[in-house]
Amino acid sequence: MQDLSPPAAPLILTETPAPGVARLTLNRPEARNALSRAVIRDLHGAIERLGADPTVAAIILAARGKVFSSGHDLKEMTAHRVDNDGGEAFFRETMTACSAMMQAIVACPKPVIAAVEGRATAAGCQLVATCDLAVAAETADFATPGVNIGLFCSTPMVALSRNVPRKRAMEMLLLGEALSSTDALSFGLVNRVVPPDQVMDEALGMARIIAAKSKATVAIGKAAFYRQAELTLDEAYAYASEVMVKNMMTADAGEGICAFIEKRHPEWKDH
The missing domain is CATH 3.90.226.10 (2-enoyl-CoA Hydratase; Chain A, domain 1)
Structure with missing residues (x-):
């Protein structure tokens, strides 16, 4: 049936x-x-x-x-x-x-x-x-x-x-x-x-x-936030410093900083 x-x-x-x-x-x-x-x-x-x-x-x-x-x-x-x-x-x-x-x-x-x-x-x-x-x-x-x-x-x-x-x-x-x-x-x-x-x-x-933000930057930041919260202070700073370096090497960080200096809206590549 x-x-x-x-x-x-x-x-x-x-x-x-x-x-x-x-x-x-x-x-x-x-x-x-x-x-x-x-x-x-x-x-x-x-x-x-x-x-x-x-x-x-x-x-x-x-x-x-x-x-x-x-x-x-x-x-x-x-x-x-x-x-x-x-x-x-x-x-x-x-x-x-x-x-x-x-x-x-x-x-x-x-x-x-x-x-x-x-x-x-x-x-x-x-x-x-x-x-x-x-x-x-x-x-x-x-x-x-x-x-x-x-x-x-x-x-x-x-x-x-x-x-x-x-x-x-x-x-x-x-x-x-x-x-x-x-x-x-x-x-x-x-x-x-x-x-x-x-x-x-x-x-x-x-x-x-x-x-409206860079997806890549948000993803990096969210992961780093939860990871550093479980570390000791010195470990958190060491980890966050490394994250900042890797973030600086992304295309979106380069674009965002240039856009800020040039007083224009950034065009995100999401990487």
Whole structure:
């Protein structure tokens, strides 16, 4: 019998809202955009694909519905407790896959901007912290509430503790309380807070500014930023100095400096 059921909607929507800008949208609003294994897989693949696309300069990560992401799909994970090992293998595979996806965002040569119009909790909050930049609605909030259900947000802690001061991170992790967008801004979790109907325009504005830069220079800078942050001070300076030398040898650095001296707009070659 022919299957007449409609095809399943894509878990991740991909659009091009402006030249050089790609937008990925989490498309599970009925499940509060929970990060199921399939969502993690598809988002990871989309990030890597766009990272390798020479026409893309910046990526916006958004979500449909009132919740940006509620974190891991607890219903999916609970269903695996009946496995012979109580779900241990599935839990390990899920955490490994999610961690790899988060690291793919950091490794992506294109800046990723979170456009947060709703609530972001647990691994959803981790996703916001992992993005290079974040714009939030005044009505959005953030939380790492795992401690409230006996599951400490250990993997979200990795991204959170690298983006906000330690005492603030511990406050979120230990109390498990919701953080307003205003507090998220003061904590350093997000860059800008705007009215709900302006979130996408603000994120798109940032993406357009990035898209006007040399892709090669932005890629060099993003990689260097995360690498130096994990080094000691002397190691960071030695590494950053070498990066500066290599950057100076690129065609775009030569063009950009000449354009500045000649008071004209640079013509990027993206190498």
